[in-house]
Amino acid sequence: MTKARSAFLAAAEERGFLHQITDRAGLDALLAAGPVTSYIGFDCTADSLHVGSLLQIMLLRLWQKTGNKPIVLMGGGTTKVGDPSGKDETRRMLSEAEIAANMAGIRRVFERFLTFGDGKTDAVMVDNAEWLDRLEYIPFLREYGRHFSVNRMLSMDSVKLRLEREQPLTFLEFNYMVLQAYDFLELARRYNCAVQMGGSDQWGNIVMGVELGRRAEERVLHGVTSQLVTTSSGAKMGKTAQGAVWLNADRLSAYDYWQYWRNTEDADVGRFLRLFTDLSMAEIKRVDALKDGEINRAKIVLATEATALAHGRKVADEAAETARRVFAEGGIGANLPVTETSKAELGSGQPAIHYFHRTGLAPSLSEARRLIRGGGARINDKVVADENAKLSLADLNADGVIKLSAGKKRHALVKPV
RNA sequence: GGAGGGGUUGCGGAGCGGUCAAACGCAGCAGACUGUAAAUCUGCCCUCUUCGGAGUUCGGUGGUUCGAAUCCACCCCCCUCCA
Numbered sequence: 001m002t003k004a005r006s007a008f009l010a011a012a013e014e015r016g017f018l019h020q021i022t023d024r025a026g027l028d029a030l031l032a033a034g035p036v037t038s039y040i041g042f043d044c045t046a047d048s049l050h051v052g053s054l055l056q057i058m059l060l061r062l063w064q065k066t067g068n069k070p071i072v073l074m075g076g077g078t079t080k081v082g083d084p085s086g087k088d089e090t091r092r093m094l095s096e097a098e099i100a101a102n103m104a105g106i107r108r109v110f111e112r113f114l115t116f117g118d119g120k121t122d123a124v125m126v127d128n129a130e131w132l133d134r135l136e137y138i139p140f141l142r143e144y145g146r147h148f149s150v151n152r153m154l155s156m157d158s159v160k161l162r163l164e165r166e167q168p169l170t171f172l173e174f175n176y177m178v179l180q181a182y183d184f185l186e187l188a189r190r191y192n193c194a195v196q197m198g199g200s201d202q203w204g205n206i207v208m209g210v211e212l213g214r215r216a217e218e219r220v221l222h223g224v225t226s227q228l229v230t231t232s233s234g235a236k237m238g239k240t241a242q243g244a245v246w247l248n249a250d251r252l253s254a255y256d257y258w259q260y261w262r263n264t265e266d267a268d269v270g271r272f273l274r275l276f277t278d279l280s281m282a283e284i285k286r287v288d289a290l291k292d293g294e295i296n297r298a299k300i301v302l303a304t305e306a307t308a309l310a311h312g313r314k315v316a317d318e319a320a321e322t323a324r325r326v327f328a329e330g331g332i333g334a335n336l337p338v339t340e341t342s343k344a345e346l347g348s349g350q351p352a353i354h355y356f357h358r359t360g361l362a363p364s365l366s367e368a369r370r371l372i373r374g375g376g377a378r379i380n381d382k383v384v385a386d387e388n389a390k391l392s393l394a395d396l397n398a399d400g401v402i403k404l405s406a407g408k409k410r411h412a413l414v415k416p417v
Numbered sequence: 418g419g420a421g422g423g424g425u426u427g428c429g430g431a432g433c434g435g436u437c438a439a440a441c442g443c444a445g446c447a448g449a450c451u452g453u454a455a456a457u458c459u460g461c462c463c464u465c466u467u468c469g470g471a472g473u474u475c476g477g478u479g480g481u482u483c484g485a486a487u488c489c490a491c492c493c494c495c496c497u498c499c500a
Contacts, residue, residue: 259453266454293452327453367446369468370461376447388467407446409453 006031007066014281015274017059019200022210022223030194030222031068035121038063038195038224039071039187041128041180044079047105048251050244051260055226055275057113057247059197064114064121065278071193072110072125074103077132078179103127109247112310124191128183140182147215148178148208156204177205184209188219197224229275247310254311255335258319259409261303269298277305326411336411338401343416349390352379352404359404359412371406378405 004010006028012018021027030036040056042049049057060070079099107125110116114123153159156177184206187193196206206223213219245260246252252260264272270288273279279287279301287298300320307316322335339359353368356377362368371377372387379395380403391414395402402414 263453266452269454295454296452299452299454323453362446364464366464366466367462369466371447374447374461407448 004028008063008068011066012059012062015062016271017055017062017226017275019225019227020203020223021225022207022221026220027195027222027224035068036195037069037071037191037193038197039073039126039184039191039193040197041073041075041078041183042106043075044099044102044106047102048246048248049106049109050246052244054247055229056197056199057110058275059226060123061113063197064123067121069121069191070114070123071187071191072114072123073183073187074106074125074127076100076103076127076129078128078176078183105248109310112247112312126187126191128179128186131186132179132183135182144178144182144185144212144216147212148181153177153208156208157201177208180205181208181212184221185213185216185219188213188217188221194220195222195224197226200225200228229271249311249315253335253337254307254315255319255322257310258303258307258316258323261306262299262323263409264299264302266295269295269302273298273302273305276309277302278309279305336403336413338413338415340415340417343393346391346396346414346416347393349392352377352384352389352391353387355391355402355404355414356406359414361404361406361410361412376407379403381405 004013004024008031009018009024009028038060040060042053042056060072063070076099079102110123110125116123116125153174159174159177184193184196187196196209198206203223203225206225210221210223213221244251245257247257261272261276270284273284273288274281277284287301290298300323303323304316304320307319311319319335326336337359339355341355341358353362353365353372356362356368356371357365361377362371368377369387372384372389375383377384379389379391380397391402393416396416397403400415403411404414405411
């Protein structure tokens with residue numbers, strides 16, 4: 001493969017973003033000639049995005065940074081249908097109000113990663129409900145339905161896998177790819193959008209759009225998919241025991257976000273630095289050269305850089321400092337979650353398990369007991385031996401708080417007010 | 418509409434009248450070893466518990482039985498084939 005001439009392709013390929021491109025040479029030539037508009041669609045199934053979508057976000061960011069215009073397409077319309085790709089189960093139907101609320105939350109996430117505005121390379125956010133909600137069934141079928149082959153659609157992975165696994169697929173969902181293809185055409189008309197990007201599971205849907213553009217209006221459209229990012233152990237990214245790794249602070253604190261990246265497996269550090277930070281390749285090579293125990297320094301760089309993108313530099317530095325104090329000095333960092341209680345309650349000598357439960361370190365009282373039995377619970381860094389141990393005012397440390405720990409990594413403070 | 422198969426604890430998947438809070442695998446949590454890594458080993462993994470137990474689970478509702486995830490009836494949902 002020859003080296004790309006365009007800044008975007010050169011950078012995206014060097015950093016390992018890309019999986020498939022419909023017409024690499026054609027796209028490269030287009031990009032080299034001037035700013036190009038591309039889009040990625042996001043469904044509004046939750047009020048934030050998580051790390052699973054981060055690669056797509058970074059791809060748009062890179063697109064903008066290399067002098068092009070990104071469109072964030074909110075799936076206000078398609079969310080009402082539900083994408084069957086990669087899922088065995090039909091999605092729950094969301095109400096319009098839920099979708100609107102989710103969209104507002106997602107918008108805030110993007111404001112961190114992209115520059116929005118009216119300029120030539122400023123990002124814009126568009127909602128496909130604008131046109132999908134108004135489609136008329138018969139005219140739509142006559143005008144666009146004829147360009148879609150059911151034979152072809154049945155061979156698409158998203159559909160085929162459901163059928164093979166004997167999982168239900170409703171007609172509603174079957175239409176998803178048609179609508180996504182139509183989105184592409186609509187964006188091409190409205191914004192002269194020439195490229196659709198997406199995760200590798202979107203390949204089929206993207207190609208449908210490219211083909212629709214050609215068949216319906218002889219437009220030349222391009223499709224690009226990103227690598228599927230899994231950890232070296234094969235797990236999908238973005239899931240932890242506590243749930244998804246969300247990108248907004250209401251859902252997941254900056255400190256926990258920082259910790260997520262800090263705990264990256266050795267084998268993933270270099271790859272993640274390239275994908276999820278803005279560091280230059282030279283810088284990344286330098287950091288990635290660290291080996292063995294030293295690699296922890298690279299993980300700290302990764303965590304801080306990734307957190308800075310999602311939550312801001314200042315917050316990222318604070319998270320790093322908190323972690324340093326908690327782990328290196330065994331102390332208490334400012335960013336640990338605090339659960340408030342009253343002096344009176346604390347003085348009454350409630351069992352420690354209550355506090356482990358209340359702080360969220362244990363999902364139930366039974367779990368808290370198990371944690372203590374297993375030797376994983378600590379109060380002020382001292383292992384709790386007795387599962388009926390009680391907490392009292394005497395446990396307050398010099399800072400006037402009690403530090404509870406579940407395992408080495410999860411800590412919380414109890415503070416009387 | 419007809420015939421057949423199926424719905425079990427996060428997932429996969431055993432169980433098919435008592436010994437079932439339900440094998441096993443995966444995921445997860447904790448401990449050991451480490452580097453806040455991976456791998457490995459150990460323990461835990463429905464809820465509550467005064468640690469003796471207690472209470473709710475096997476699509477739903479009734480029933481048979483001393484006793485039902487297991488048998489019966491009806492209902493709901495899914496799959497396959499036929500129409």
